[in-house]
Amino acid sequence: MRVRLWLFIGLTFALRVPFLANGPSGWDDVDFALGLRSYDLLQMQPHFPGYPIYMLAAFGMQALVDNPFLALSLLSALAAALVVWPLMRVVERISGPQVASWTALLWAVAPLSLVAGAQPLSDSFGTLFATGLAWAALVASDPLRTARSRALALLASGVLLGLLLGVRVSYLPFALLPMVAAWQFRRLGGLWSDLCSAVAAAVLTSLLWAYVLMLNVGSWFGLWQLGLAFTGGHFSDWGGAYTAGSVWERLLQWLGRQWGAAGIGTPWTEQQGLASYAVLLLVALAGIGFVKKWRGFSSFVVVWLVPYFLWALFAQNVEKPRHLLPLLPLLLWALVVGLTSWPRASRVLVPALAAAMLVVGLGQVAGQGKQPAATAQLADHLAARADAAELLVFTYEEERVIRYLHPEVRTLRLRQFADLRTELLNRPTLPQVVLTDSVLNGLDHQGVRAFVEETARFRGSPWLDPVYHDITLYEVPPAKRAAFERFLKRESGGDGVSGVSDYVSGSS
Amino acid sequence: MKVRKGLLAWMLVLLVVLAMRPEGAFAYSYGNPNEEVVAENYKLFAGKLNLDPPDFQAATDVYKQVQVEIDQHMGPEPSKSILGALAAKDKATALDAYRKTLVLNIARRLESIEKDFKNYEINKLLLAKALATYEALAPQVQEQAIDQKLRTSFETALSALGNPGLFGVGVKEADPALFKVQKDEILNSLKTQFQLESLDVGHFQPGEAAKETAPSQEKNQGGTSELRNWLPLIGIAVVLGAIVFFATRRRRRG
Numbered sequence: 104m105r106v107r108l109w110l111f112i113g114l115t116f117a118l119r120v121p122f123l124a125n126g127p128s129g130w131d132d133v134d135f136a137l138g139l140r141s142y143d144l145l146q147m148q149p150h151f152p153g154y155p156i157y158m159l160a161a162f163g164m165q166a167l168v169d170n171p172f173l174a175l176s177l178l179s180a181l182a183a184a185l186v187v188w189p190l191m192r193v194v195e196r197i198s199g200p201q202v203a204s205w206t207a208l209l210w211a212v213a214p215l216s217l218v219a220g221a222q223p224l225s226d227s228f229g230t231l232f233a234t235g236l237a238w239a240a241l242v243a244s245d246p247l248r249t250a251r252s253r254a255l256a257l258l259a260s261g262v263l264l265g266l267l268l269g270v271r272v273s274y275l276p277f278a279l280l281p282m283v284a285a286w287q288f289r290r291l292g293g294l295w296s297d298l299c300s301a302v303a304a305a306v307l308t309s310l311l312w313a314y315v316l317m318l319n320v321g322s323w324f325g326l327w328q329l330g331l332a333f334t335g336g337h338f339s340d341w342g343g344a345y346t347a348g349s350v351w352e353r354l355l356q357w358l359g360r361q362w363g364a365a366g367i368g369t370p371w372t373e374q375q376g377l378a379s380y381a382v383l384l385l386v387a388l389a390g391i392g393f394v395k396k397w398r399g400f401s402s403f404v405v406v407w408l409v410p411y412f413l414w415a416l417f418a419q420n421v422e423k424p425r426h427l428l429p430l431l432p433l434l435l436w437a438l439v440v441g442l443t444s445w446p447r448a449s450r451v452l453v454p455a456l457a458a459a460m461l462v463v464g465l466g467q468v469a470g471q472g473k474q475p476a477a478t479a480q481l482a483d484h485l486a487a488r489a490d491a492a493e494l495l496v497f498t499y500e501e502e503r504v505i506r507y508l509h510p511e512v513r514t515l516r517l518r519q520f521a522d523l524r525t526e527l528l529n530r531p532t533l534p535q536v537v538l539t540d541s542v543l544n545g546l547d548h549q550g551v552r553a554f555v556e557e558t559a560r561f562r563g564s565p566w567l568d569p570v571y572h573d574i575t576l577y578e579v580p581p582a583k584r585a586a587f588e589r590f591l592k593r594e595s596g597g598d599g600v601s602g603v604s605d606y607v608s609g610s611s
Numbered sequence: 612m613k614v615r616k617g618l619l620a621w622m623l624v625l626l627v628v629l630a631m632r633p634e635g636a637f638a639y640s641y642g643n644p645n646e647e648v649v650a651e652n653y654k655l656f657a658g659k660l661n662l663d664p665p666d667f668q669a670a671t672d673v674y675k676q677v678q679v680e681i682d683q684h685m686g687p688e689p690s691k692s693i694l695g696a697l698a699a700k701d702k703a704t705a706l707d708a709y710r711k712t713l714v715l716n717i718a719r720r721l722e723s724i725e726k727d728f729k730n731y732e733i734n735k736l737l738l739a740k741a742l743a744t745y746e747a748l749a750p751q752v753q754e755q756a757i758d759q760k761l762r763t764s765f766e767t768a769l770s771a772l773g774n775p776g777l778f779g780v781g782v783k784e785a786d787p788a789l790f791k792v793q794k795d796e797i798l799n800s801l802k803t804q805f806q807l808e809s810l811d812v813g814h815f816q817p818g819e820a821a822k823e824t825a826p827s828q829e830k831n832q833g834g835t836s837e838l839r840n841w842l843p844l845i846g847i848a849v850v851l852g853a854i855v856f857f858a859t860r861r862r863r864r865g
Contacts, residue, residue, distance in 0.1 A: 141770075142777040145735050155777060162780045258858050262851075300854045307851045314847065318775050318840055321732020492755055511759070525658035530750040592663035 104200055108191055111207035115220070116184035118211055118461075122221040122468045123176035128476030128568050130503040132223040135161065136171035137507070144319050144329060151333035153319070155312040156269030157225040175223030182228040183220030186210065189231075189238035190432050196241060197401055202439050205453045209435040212457050214464035215366045218566060219428050221471055226425045229271040233429040236263040237407050240280040244287030244403070254297040257281070257288050261301035265308020273419065274429060276410035281305070283406045357421045365424035365566060366431055367438070368463030373565050378462035385456040389441030396444040408433050422570050467566035477563035477574045478504040481539070484559060484576075485512045495534035497523060499541040501571055520548035524591050533588050540575040554587040556580050647743035649716060652677045653709055654747050660702045670705070671697050685715060713748055714801045717741045718810040721794045724772075728787045734772055738765070745801075752804055761800055768793035779841075 127133045134149035139161060144153050161175055168174040187207045195203035210216055219226045242248055242256035260281040267274050285298050313326075320326045364371030369386060370379040411430060419426040442456065443449040475483070478501045485496060486509035495513050498505065502516040513534075515526055523546065527533060538555060555577040563572040579587050652673060659670040671694065678690050689712040696705035720741040724734045742765045752758045771793060773785030798810055 141774055141783070142781050143774060145739065146769075153777075159778050159780070162777070255858060258855060262855075297858065300858055304851060304854055307847050307854075311844065311847050311851070314844055315778050319777060321735070321775075325732045325736075525654045528658040528661035529654050529747070531753070589663070592661065 104191075104195070104203075107200075107204050107207070108188060111187045111191070111204070111211055112184045114208075115187055115211040115216075116180055118217060119180035119183060119220040120177075122217070122471045123173055123180060124222050124471050124567075125170055125173045125176070126475055126479055127172060127504045127507050128222075128478055128563070129571060130500040132172060132175065133503045133507045135175055135223060135225070139165050139171045139174070142319065144316065144326075151329055152272045153316050154225050154270060155316055156266050157228050157271070160228065172223045176221055179222055179224065179227035180220050182231040183210075183216060186216075186227075186231050186234050186432065189234040193234070193238050193241055194436055196245070197403070198436070198440060202436070202443060205439040205443070205457075206432065206436045208453070208457050209439065209460065210432055212461040212464055213366065213431060213435055214368045214460060214467050214566070215424055215428060215431055217464040217468050218365075218471075219425050221468060222425075222567070224425060225271055226428045229267065229274055230429045230432075232263060232267040232270050233274055233277050234432060236260055236267055236277055237280055239263055240284035241403060243281070244284040244291070246291055250291075250293065253288055253291065253293060257285060257293070257297060257301040258304055260284060261304035262308050264305045265311070268309055269312035273414075273426075274411070276414045277407070277429070279406055279410045283403075353421055354416070357416060361421065361424035361427055362434070365467075365569070366427055366434065368460050368467075374463065374466075376463065376466065378459045378466075381459035382456065382463060385442065385452060385459065386438060388445065388452065389438040389456070391441070392444035393437055393441030396440055404433060424569060467564065470564055471567050474563070476504070476568050476572075477561040478568070478571050479508060480561040480563070481505065481574050481576065482508040482512070484561065485509065485537070490535055493535045494537050495527075495530075497536070497538045497542045499539065499545065501539055501541070501574065517542065518545055518547075520546045520551065523551070527591055533584060533591075535578065536587070537576060537578045540577065541571070543577055550590065554579050554583045554590060556583075647740040647747075649677050649680065650713065650740075650744040650747035653713055656709060657706060660706060665700075665702045667697050667700055667702075674709075681712065684719065685712060689715075710748060710751065710805055711807055713744050714805045714807055715810060717744050717801060718798055720744070721768075721798065725787075725791060725794060728785070728790065731772060731775070731785070735769075738769055738772065741765070745797075748801075748805070757800060757804065761797060764793045764797045764800075768797070 124132070127136065131149070134147060135154070135158070137146075137148035138154075138158055141148060142158060144151060149158065161178055164174040164178045165171060168177055187210060190210060191203045191207050194206045216227075219230075239256045239260035243253050243260055245253065245256075248256070264278055264281050267277060281301070285301065289295075289298060317323050317326050320329055359369075360371050363369035363386075364374050364379070367386065368374070368379050368382045370383055408430060415421075415426050415430070438456065439453060442452040445452060481501060482505040485491060485494060485505065488494070491512060495515065496505065498514050498516055499518070500516070502514045505512055505514050517523055517526070523542075527536065536555075537558075538551070543551065543555065556579075557575055558578050559576040561574045561576075565572045656670050656673045659666045659673055674690075674693060674697070678694075682690055689708065692708040693705055693712070696702075696708055720737045724737050728734065745761065745765065749758055749761075752761070768790055770783065771786045771790035774781060774783040776782035801807075802810060
């Protein structure tokens with residue numbers, strides 16, 4: 104078992120190293136890179152809640168690697184490799200060593216694990232702690248273990264929960280794991296004093312990083328206010344069309360694209376290779392097999408899966424598949440259980456699934472580290488233009504990358520037509536107006552569309568950057584400038600004093 | 612088995628409740644804690660006056676939303692000249708008066724940082740608000756070189772406030788002398804750009820800004836550079852270590 108463990112850790116790491124991202128691609132990775140340069144919560148470097156434990160590890164990695172994006176990506180690869188350890192332990196205990204090895208093999212090659220394991224974001228690192236927490240919770244509630252190791256595991260789960268929250272607060276739903284484990288622990292005759300120690304350990308570990316955050320902001324009250332301001336904007340400061348779509352459309356997109364295509368490599372509009380159909384076929388076989396065998400799955404898995412599953416569906420951004428990463432091991436495990444229910448054939452089926460997944464995964468991650476992301480291409484394009492100094496670029500989240508790479512380009516991030524109009528009328532002469540498609544499509548008043556023309560388009564990979572991978576640039580051509588100015592000065596739709604307070608307070 | 616059934620039922624209820632939320636899902640974006648209300652108000656105000664024809668009534672309504680705050684901090688003069696110009700339908704004077712008020716507001720923020728330089732937390736907020744105010748004025752600064760220089764000064768001023776870092780990593784010491792140089796550069800440049808004779812805000816009392824942004828007057832030097840800030844951290848670590856130590860020990864004996 105030990106040899107296999109190291110084999111899969113090595114394989115997982117080796118598969119990610121050639122594809123490590125080395126440049127900016129979106130808001131969050133720039134946040135982390137800026138945080139490495141100067142950790143500052145108020146400046147959103149990184150944004151609230153500050154990811155203190157993750158950033159601490161990232162500081163350590165940066166001591167070895169100079170490029171902040173490369174350092175963060177390397178940390179992700181290392182974390183993804185280490186996930187194998189708790190994962191194999193958990194699966195081995197419930198489904199046996201053969202299933203454990205195969206689950207580890209799938210983790211090494213699954214597209215989402217491969218992509219997230221080579222990106223400068225905190226998900227891979229968080230998944231390591233979430234999986235570790237699951238292992239500790241399993242041991243703490245395991246009747247076959249000695250009372251002593253149960254007590255120690257419960258204590259470890261307390262510390263791990265504290266650390267996990269210091270990596271990503273959004274992984275809070277996994278807190279149900281140690282809670283149910285504690286209940287089971289008591290039923291097996293565990294001592295109250297041990298349970299209290301574990302709770303104290305969780306609280307103290309959380310306090311440790313919360314205190315450091317407080318020091319960075321300056322006071323507990325300041326940290327609290329920052330949290331309120333951030334969550335206020337986080338959940339409501341949105342004026343565009345992105346919230347459109349019914350619950351069912353959302354569910355379909357989430358299951359089909361994020362879990363299926365991005366997660367394990369099933370076919371999707373942009374993913375039509377033979378390998379992805381092979382994945383689909385094998386997943387169908389696994390599904391049939393799983394229906395026969397699912398009773399072998401313990402209630403432990405339900406506690407692990409369900410809270411975060413619901414959280415990811417309803418409270419996380421469904422456009423980003425990386426939010427599913429901490430649950431991906433469970434899906435892979437279920438696939439292996441399903442395939443092994445086919446007697447004899449499973450020896451062929453699981454390696455076949457791994458091979459197909461690897462082909463799809465390599466296809467998804469191939470360009471990373473070699474071609475700049477669409478946002479970075481956009482930034483370079485704007486800075487290289489002859490009229491760069493005259494531009495005023497309206498963007499949404501692309502702004503963070505533009506400002507990181509080329510701070511001299513003037514950008515404004517907004518969502519509402521009233522804001523755009525105010526910004527333009529506030530200038531003595533109309534600048535050369537450039538808009539990205541995310542601003543134009545999100546504006547609550549589409550009158551602007553009549554005055555703009557498409558001038559450039561930048562493409563990246565939808566798998567590496569699920570939101571800003573296809574950016575179209577629009578601008579007001581010289582022939583329409585005068586008319587656009589008249590439009591801004593006369594048009595009164597989508598505006599009015601009644602909306603003023605919304606704008607001023609920054610949320611609506 | 613009983614556990615699983617109970618749990619599943621509970622979760623199904625949760626699922627239904629969540630699915631019935633009218634919006635279907637949370638929208639998702641990032642809020643910015645550094646917005647400055649008066650600067651945002653000015654942008655809106657200027658937008659109304661730059662309509663063709665200028666909408667003086669709307670501009671007056673917009674201004675009235677911050678009048679109390681401006682009167683409180685800057686005295687009654689700014690409001691008098693701004694509202695006076697609006698009543699006289701004099702767009703240029705009204706805009707000019709509001710812009711001058713914004714410059715004075717920046718001066719007020721920067722001066723109060725200098726007066727109480729140790730108050731790291733408040734000062735960062737004040738500087739962010741000063742920068743946000745400058746952002747509103749920036750379109751009037753015609754020369755790009757001056758605009759760039761001002762922004763660089765703001766950035767240097769920010770770094771001069773220092774940084775408490777994280778777990779002692781990335782600590783930067785505060786530098787009051789460097790801050791003063793940047794402050795003077797920013798204010799002199801703005802004074803020339805917006806043709807102000809003096810940046811003296813007579814009505815401003817030191818400490819007022821601190822009151823407005825934080826209810827407690829407690830000063831916190833912030834950061835792990837100070838020894839006393841390490842003590843609670845060490846305390847937590849020691850208690851945590853003790854729990855782990857005793858948990859392992861007790862069992863070994865038993």
